[in-house]
Amino acid sequence: MHTIVIAATATLSVPPQVAYGILIDYREGHPSILPRPHFGELTVESGGTGAGTVFRVQTRQATGMQTLRMRATEPQPGRVLVESDLDSDLVTTFTVDPVDGGKGCRVTIETRWTRGGVRGWMERVLLPPLARPVFLHEMKNLEALGRERMAAKGW
Template sequence: MAKQLSVSVTHEIGAPAQEVYAILADYRTHHPHILPTGTFKSLVVEEGGTGAGTVFTAELSAFGRSQHFRMRVSEPEPGRVLAESDLASDLVTTFTVTPVDPKRCTVTIATQWTPASGLAGWF
């Protein structure tokens, strides 16, 4: 059985937590603009568009391969944690926004998944 992998990064943002969360939760207007352009080729909203209940497809290109995902958004802690769950696998990406003070916050982006077995699972 393959071992689940995870990767995360935390960064401090010079903006109020509420504003940052609103940007992350807006999949129609703002969220696509924060994605790395070299890696993400598309993000298309199918249902909803803001926060929980949003369903979107995304194309990701890495290591010369393209992958397509269909994701559903939930809000385990509304106003603080957004989670994107792939509908075809156990891949989950969470965005956790934590206030530092009224004008700053940290954002932690964490992804967990079980890779395919063998060398192909790393790419």
């Protein structure tokens, strides 16, 4: 079995609580930062905010769109959000750490799964450099939405 890991980190100019609040908001915030066309619709099945939320999200694969059914947990509320696929070992972790005295934050997105055989080897070699820019785009969207929400509140 091959372990495939895709990760990216960016420093954002929004406070960690703003970024984290968007990430755990599966009804409005999180769906609006997903980069298109790499992601399709995100549909909440139950919950909607943080831990316990179950949702479906469409992701673009080489063969077309695939729907994943995910459950959110918060091992460290306010800092770490984990999305686990209910049908495989795929896990995406969002880690939000304060920087600049809490005026900004460093966000890391990491997705990890295992796959056997030649397909697993190919995914391990080919996918990280292709998917990293998608994660960076998602974080750029997160920062833009965070700034928009801060401006709306007069921050």
